[in-house]
Structure formats: C-alpha cells, structure tokens
Amino acid sequence: xxxxxxxxxxxxxxxxxxxxxxxxxxxxxxxxxxxxxxxxxxxxxxxxxxxxxxxxxxxxxxxxxxxxxxxxxxxxxxxxxxxxxxxxxxxxxxxxxxxxxxxxxxxxxxxxxxxxxxxxxxxxxxxxxxxxxxxxxxxxxxxxxxxxxxxxxxxxxxxxxxx
Amino acid sequence: xxxxxxxxxxxxxxxxxxxxxxxxxxxxxxxxxxxxxxxxxxxxxxxxxxxxxxxxxxxxxxxxxxxxxxxxxxxxxxxxxxxxxxxxxxxxxxxxxxxxxxxxxxxxxxxxxxxxxxxxxxxxxxxxxxxxxxxxxxxxxxxxxxxxxxxxxxxxxxxxxxxxxxxxxxxxxxxxxxxxxxxxxxxxxxxxxxxxxxxxxxxxxxxxxxxxxxxxxxxxxxxxxxxxxxxxxxxxxxxxxxxxxxxxxxxxxxxxxxxxxxxxxxxxxxxxxxxxxxxxxxxxxxxxxxxxxxxxxxxxxxxxxxxxxxxxxxxxxxxxxxxxxxxxxxxxxxxxxxxxxxxxxxxxxxxxxxxxxxxxxxxxxxxxxxxxxxxxxxxxxxxxxx
Numbered sequence: 001x002x003x004x005x006x007x008x009x010x011x012x013x014x015x016x017x018x019x020x021x022x023x024x025x026x027x028x029x030x031x032x033x034x035x036x037x038x039x040x041x042x043x044x045x046x047x048x049x050x051x052x053x054x055x056x057x058x059x060x061x062x063x064x065x066x067x068x069x070x071x072x073x074x075x076x077x078x079x080x081x082x083x084x085x086x087x088x089x090x091x092x093x094x095x096x097x098x099x100x101x102x103x104x105x106x107x108x109x110x111x112x113x114x115x116x117x118x119x120x121x122x123x124x125x126x127x128x129x130x131x132x133x134x135x136x137x138x139x140x141x142x143x144x145x146x147x148x149x150x151x152x153x154x155x156x157x158x159x160x161x162x163x
Numbered sequence: 164x165x166x167x168x169x170x171x172x173x174x175x176x177x178x179x180x181x182x183x184x185x186x187x188x189x190x191x192x193x194x195x196x197x198x199x200x201x202x203x204x205x206x207x208x209x210x211x212x213x214x215x216x217x218x219x220x221x222x223x224x225x226x227x228x229x230x231x232x233x234x235x236x237x238x239x240x241x242x243x244x245x246x247x248x249x250x251x252x253x254x255x256x257x258x259x260x261x262x263x264x265x266x267x268x269x270x271x272x273x274x275x276x277x278x279x280x281x282x283x284x285x286x287x288x289x290x291x292x293x294x295x296x297x298x299x300x301x302x303x304x305x306x307x308x309x310x311x312x313x314x315x316x317x318x319x320x321x322x323x324x325x326x327x328x329x330x331x332x333x334x335x336x337x338x339x340x341x342x343x344x345x346x347x348x349x350x351x352x353x354x355x356x357x358x359x360x361x362x363x364x365x366x367x368x369x370x371x372x373x374x375x376x377x378x379x380x381x382x383x384x385x386x387x388x389x390x391x392x393x394x395x396x397x398x399x400x401x402x403x404x405x406x407x408x409x410x411x412x413x414x415x416x417x418x419x420x421x422x423x424x425x426x427x428x429x430x431x432x433x434x435x436x437x438x439x440x441x442x443x444x445x446x447x448x449x450x451x452x453x454x455x456x457x458x459x460x461x462x463x464x465x466x467x468x469x470x471x472x473x474x475x476x477x478x479x480x481x482x483x484x485x486x487x488x489x490x491x492x493x494x495x496x497x498x499x500x501x502x503x504x505x506x507x508x509x510x511x512x513x514x515x516x517x518x519x520x521x522x523x524x525x526x527x528x529x530x531x532x533x534x535x536x537x538x539x540x541x542x543x544x545x546x547x548x549x
Contacts, residue, residue: 025462
C-alpha cells in the first residue's frame with residue numbers, strides 16, 4: 001500500500017465523514033488524488049464499509065452479545081478456512097477470528113434475546129460436524145471499542161491562553 | 164521594590180484572559196501547548212512510581228537514569244554529546260532553565276542578543292538577571308530568521324551571549340544549516356556564548372531537519388542547550404526540562420538550581436525517563452504521531468489564512484502561524500480584542516512577543532480540526548464585517 005493510501009486511511013479512521021477537500025489540504029495533495037485513492041481502496045475492498053462506533057448502552061436497543069470460543073477439526077486441504085466461512089455465514093455471527101491457544105476460532109455473536117443466542121449455540125453451531133467444543137462468555141458491558149472509551153468525554157483541560 | 168523587576172512590563176496577554184473569561188463558547192487559537200494528553204504509558208509509569216512510594220527528593224542535577232537517557236537521546240537524535248554525570252541538569256521545565264542560565268551566566272550590564280519577535284520570557288529573564296536584552300528585528304521578508312548581517316551589527320564589546328530558538332514561538336520559523344553556520348562563525352569570532360532553546364526542535368515539517376547549534380564544529384564548548392519534554396512529548400504540566408552544557412558553563416546555573424529549587428519533581432522525572440526509554444524502543448513513535456497530526460493541521464490553517472487574505476510565511480516548525488493582519492488597518496491588539504469580543508475567537512497579538520510583532524497575530528494549530536474550522540468561519544465573518 002502506498003504512503004498516500006495509508007495517510008488517507010488514518011484520517012478516515014479518525015473521522016470517516018471527513019470531506020475529501022479537507023483530507024486533500026491536510027495531506028498536501030489534490031482533491032482528485034484523494035478521491036482516486038479512496039475509490040481505489042473501495043474497489044479493492046480495502047475500505048469495506050463506513051459505519052459509526054455506537055455506544056448501544058445509551059440507546060433503547062436490547063440485545064445479547066457473546067464471545068464464543070470454538071474448537072474445530074481442521075479439514076484436509078482447507079485448514080480452518082472452510083469452517084470459518086461456514087460459521088461466518090450465520091447472521092448472528094458478527095466477527096470470526098482464527099486464534100492461537102486452546103481454542104481455534106473466536107466468534108463475536110449478537111442476538112436479540114438470550115434464548116435465541118442459546119438456540120444458535122446448541123442447534124446451529126454445536127451441530128456442525130467439525131465443531132468439537134465451544135465455550136460461551138456473555139458480554140456484560142462494553143468499556144472501550146475501536147479505540148474509543150465509552151462514557152468519557154475528553155474535555156480540553158488547557159488554559160484558554162498560554163504563551 | 165526591585166527595580167529590575169519593576170522595569171519589566173506586565174504580560175501582554177493578561178488582559179485577554181480576563182476578557183475571554185466573560186465570554187461563552189470561546190474557541191482558542193491562543194494556546195501554547197499540545198492538544199494531546201500525555202501518552203498513556205508515560206502517565207501509567209508515573210502512577211506506578213507513586214504507588215511504589217517514589218516520592219522523595221532526587222539528586223540536585225536530576226535522577227542519574229534520566230540524565231543518561233537525556234544524554235543518549237541528544238546524541239542519537241541530534242548528534243550532540245554530553246556527559247550525564249556533570250553536563251546535564253534537569254530543571255522544572257525549560258522555563259526554569261532559561262531563568263537559571265541567565266542568572267548563572269550574566270554579570271550586570273552584559274548584553275544578550277535576541278530576535279524580535281521571540282518567546283515572552285526571554286527578555287524578562289535577561290532583565291531579571293541584570294543583563295541587557297539587545298533585540299535583532301526579524302520580519303516576514305527574512306522569514307522571521309535572524310540574519311548573520313543583523314546579528315553582526317548587534318554585537319558590541321558588552322555582548323555576552325546570543326540567544327536563539329528555532330523553530331520559533333511565535334512565528335514557526337526554522338533556521339537552515341548554512342545560516343546557522345554563518346551565525347556560529349560570528350559567535351566564535353567574537354568569543355560569545357550561545358544559548359539555544361531547542362524546545363520545538365522535534366516539531367518540523369516538509370522534510371526540514373532543524374539542527375542544534377551545539378552540534379556545529381567549535382560550538383559545543385560555548386553553547387548552553389535548553390530543551391524539555393513539554394512540546395515533544397506533550398508533557399507541559401509535568402514541568403520537566405533540562406540544560407546541557409560543558410561543566411564550566413553549567414556549574415553556576417546548577418548552583419542556583421540547587422539552592423532555589425533543589426530538584427525537579429521525582430514523579431515528573433520518572434515520566435520523562437519513560438518517555439525517552441519508550442522512544443528508544445519504538446524510534447520515538449509518540450513524537451512522530453503527534454508531529455504528523457500537527458503537520459496536517461498546519462496545512463489546513465495555512466490554506467484558511469491564505470483564503471482569508473491574511474498573508475503568512477508558511478511556518479516549517481513548532482505549531483504556530485503568524486499571519487499579517489496589517490491589511491485590515493487594525494493594530495494587533497485591537498484586532499485580537501475585537502475578534503474575541505465579536506466572534507469569540509482567541510488569537511494572541513504579535514506584540515506580546517516583541518515590538519516587531521506589530522501587525523501580526525499568533526495562532527496555534529494544536530487544536531482539533533473541527534474547532535479550528537469553526538474558528539476560521541468566525542474569523543472570515545469578522546473580516547467581512549469589519
């Protein structure tokens with residue numbers, strides 16, 4: 001990845017609504033170059049989506065989140081990729097990671113109710129041929145996500161004027 | 164009352180404090196410090212040290228571990244070499260260092276040559292120490308840089324030292340190596356001391372590298388190098404700075420420090436050690452991350468002032484811009500006061516930094532992009548409505 005793409009990504013990760021014109025000035029390049037860089041990264045699926053970081057605890061939405069560690073039997077010729085893709089296809093599964101350690105995959109799950117989440121684990125996940133064990137931990141509270149600490153507004157503590 | 168103190172006028176920015184205090188929703192471009200909070204690992208190391216009960220005095224010169232880290236840092240980053248045992252003095256910010264150096268080195272009537280505009284405390288510290296500040300005017304035409312010719316003219320048989328600081332607060336000016344060399348030649352030829360405040364030396368842009376005067380041939384032996392952690396590591400409130408100089412030049416400032424201050428805060432020194440240790444490990448990533456962020460905002464501010472019709476020397480260092488407001492017909496003080504009262508934006512009149520600052524204002528871009536953009540909108544409205 002070239003230097004410009006890297007810098008554009010860093011700015012978009014700070015604020016994905018930052019206008020192209022502002023990015024261009026901040027990086028000392030033309031708007032066309034920035035627009036082209038963003039388009040290129042979107043086409044290459046380097047930039048996959050733009051979405052806000054939400055502190056759901058501040059909203060009315062109720063749902064259950066869990067992290068599930070999964071032990072699987074890797075498949076011949078495909079290792080973990082096929083089973084990871086198979087599990088990732090379920091809409092309840094928000095993220096799938098291949099992990100080092102005692103378990104192989106880590107899933108982040110979201111479901112409207114505890115019952116639906118339990119149903120997913122017992123009926124959909126555990127029943128997959130290659131899944132040999134699971135361990136489910138429920139998320140009780142989110143303190144920090146994507147580098148943002150929730151519930152904390154950083155006030156500018158500086159004096160209004162200093163030499 | 165001490166006439167040396169009485170002779171120094173009150174700070175030019177005091178009254179803006181009072182005005183700003185009574186106004187809602189003020190956006191300040193008048194701040195002289197980073198908008199980053201001190202990196203977390205530094206704060207964490209300080210907390211650990213407090214919990215471990217490290218709350219005592221340290222050696223007068225500062226913790227030897229910190230002095231070694233400083234010596235290593237200066238050697239690795241700027242090619243200047245100091246003996247941690249007796250050539251490094253840890254102070255309560257670079258501000259204390261400036262005061263101690265002046266008091267330690269100046270005899271009554273000694274002249275110190277300083278650029279105008281320059282940082283607010285330089286001239287008063289010379290005066291408090293009984294010295295006489297001799298200012299060399301700089302302006303936009305020479306990029307706010309002291310020229311060798313102007314310096315040569317300012318030298319008299321009473322000149323004791325030349326005091327320079329690049330990158331410059333308030334102008335953001337830097338000094339290229341060839342000019343430094345020409346200035347060093349003059350300093351050596353007249354057998355003067357060189358006092359340099361390198362506090363902004365890490366914050367340079369567009370590929371420019373600011374050298375330290377102490378690294379030039381023949382200069383180390385006559386240079387007093389002042390630096391600190393406030394700007395490079397966003398540690399302003401910790402108040403840790405340092406002076407490095409050959410032992411014969413450092414012993415007087417160290418003596419005053421020993422009697423007047425005893426030592427810099429141990430907790431702050433621990434934070435400074437952590438800053439430099441981590442820097443050694445990750446190639447000073449904290450500095451680079453902040454520098455890049457300032458650089459982006461520098462471009463934003465430069466374009467905004469250009470678009471507003473406020474001409475400005477593009478600054479290559481620090482985090483200040485010094486646009487000319489001469490075309491508005493207002494003097495600096497009036498401009499800043501009206502801008503604050505009418506649009507709730509704080510800028511500092513250039514005259515706070517010396518008479519040559521008339522016709523300019525200092526604006527700091529260590530402020531969030533959103534706030535800066537709002538400030539530009541307000542300034543635009545102010546300029547249209549004036």
